Amino acid sequence: MGARAILAVARNNFRQISHDKRTLGMIVMMPIIFILLFGFTFAGEPENIRTILVNADQGAEVTFHIDGSSYTQTVTVSDLFIENLDPKTFNLVYKDDLNVSLNEVKDGKAWAVIYFPPHFTQGILNWASVLGNVSEFLDADVSFNAVPVEDSNITLYVDGSNTQVAAKVIAEVGFAFTQTIEERSPNISFTSFITKDFVYGENVRFIDFFAPGIIGLVVTMITVILTIVSFVRERTNGTLDRLFVSPIKPSDIVLGYTVTFSVIALFQSVELLLVASLLFNITFVGSILLALALIVLYAIGILGLGILLSTLAKNEFQAIQFVPLVIVPSIMLAGILWPIESMPEVVRPISSVIPLTYLASSLRSVMIRGWGLGEILPELTILIVFAVILLGVGILLVYKKANRLGLRKRKKE
Numbered sequence: 001m002g003a004r005a006i007l008a009v010a011r012n013n014f015r016q017i018s019h020d021k022r023t024l025g026m027i028v029m030m031p032i033i034f035i036l037l038f039g040f041t042f043a044g045e046p047e048n049i050r051t052i053l054v055n056a057d058q059g060a061e062v063t064f065h066i067d068g069s070s071y072t073q074t075v076t077v078s079d080l081f082i083e084n085l086d087p088k089t090f091n092l093v094y095k096d097d098l099n100v101s102l103n104e105v106k107d108g109k110a111w112a113v114i115y116f117p118p119h120f121t122q123g124i125l126n127w128a129s130v131l132g133n134v135s136e137f138l139d140a141d142v143s144f145n146a147v148p149v150e151d152s153n154i155t156l157y158v159d160g161s162n163t164q165v166a167a168k169v170i171a172e173v174g175f176a177f178t179q180t181i182e183e184r185s186p187n188i189s190f191t192s193f194i195t196k197d198f199v200y201g202e203n204v205r206f207i208d209f210f211a212p213g214i215i216g217l218v219v220t221m222i223t224v225i226l227t228i229v230s231f232v233r234e235r236t237n238g239t240l241d242r243l244f245v246s247p248i249k250p251s252d253i254v255l256g257y258t259v260t261f262s263v264i265a266l267f268q269s270v271e272l273l274l275v276a277s278l279l280f281n282i283t284f285v286g287s288i289l290l291a292l293a294l295i296v297l298y299a300i301g302i303l304g305l306g307i308l309l310s311t312l313a314k315n316e317f318q319a320i321q322f323v324p325l326v327i328v329p330s331i332m333l334a335g336i337l338w339p340i341e342s343m344p345e346v347v348r349p350i351s352s353v354i355p356l357t358y359l360a361s362s363l364r365s366v367m368i369r370g371w372g373l374g375e376i377l378p379e380l381t382i383l384i385v386f387a388v389i390l391l392g393v394g395i396l397l398v399y400k401k402a403n404r405l406g407l408r409k410r411k412k413e
Helices: 002-019 021-042 077-083 098-106 120-131 134-138 163-182 206-236 239-244 250-280 288-310 316-333 355-369 377-412
Strands: 049-055 060-066 069-075 090-094 112-116 142-144 154-159 194-200
Touching: 049 077, 049 098, 049 163, 060 120, 077 120, 077 163, 098 112, 098 154, 098 194, 112 163, 120 134, 120 142, 134 142, 154 163, 163 194, 163 206, 206 250, 206 288, 206 316, 206 355, 250 288, 250 377, 288 316, 288 355, 288 377, 355 377
Parallel strands: 049 090, 049 112, 154 194
Antiparallel strands: 060 069, 060 142, 112 154
């Protein structure tokens, strides 16, 4: 009897699910969506990193001896180095002015600057001359006049606010140095001829990069879940209908929810920042008020998204099914765990339509770079547009629901 009852209950559950096309589609499609997102986003490393190359290397005069004759030629080691930079990793932009190039990194328009000083080649060949292997280094019979020089180090200026991108840039520059220099003369080390200068985030850790995105993700989860479940519950319980026939305007209902969830988002953000600062000592360089304002603005937009999704759900069970469709793409594609530069180009356009992408980017800029309102204006503008559109759609949907209810009421009368 027990087994028969269990099977009867199971059959009834399967029957209900089979008649619910939305739930059935979720069961079939969600695993496929998840594995595709995980597969795409975990598949690669940062690439196409915009890097400015300023090559002031003047080269060095070297005398080549071939078949009893000699000729002098200018050798430029920096050109060999540049040839070994991975074209997949670097999107190289060539400039002549170092200060202009550094300003692009400071403005967030490039991730790094590779600067070859005027005496780079002379310094490298001086070192090889001291080691007695200039001919081996150049793979030819040569004579070279070593002239003492200063400042012959490559300087690598890096924006360290994104730890993974910065680490990739440093690693690939080191690999190019190994291919160009160390393989020709093993005693010339990477650390001897490259100076690293962090424009932002010199001591930034992964948790500093990670924290702004997690704050946005928590706000997304709580706001979406509470908004969808609250609206669907009030609709199924009839509470929303009673509000519609009351003197309260539909816009007041939405704005009331906005105030509620904005306060909740503000509380959660302060809580997260305090815990992260006290326990993990996260980097926070910029204005905390600006950071909190960004989070509240984002929460308002997410509230509108929650209202929109709640209109598509008939009950709380269906409402909860929408949560993974919002949360998982945000985790995978918004640049929270790994940089967007590491994702295949085919999925990067999706990142540009996920609001959390802009919140995470602007929060990192405020917290790690110390940027102000002017520097984050593009992301701020997108968040404002996102909030206005989705909150406006939410108000329109509530108005539509209220008008339908009013129409039914007038027909009954």
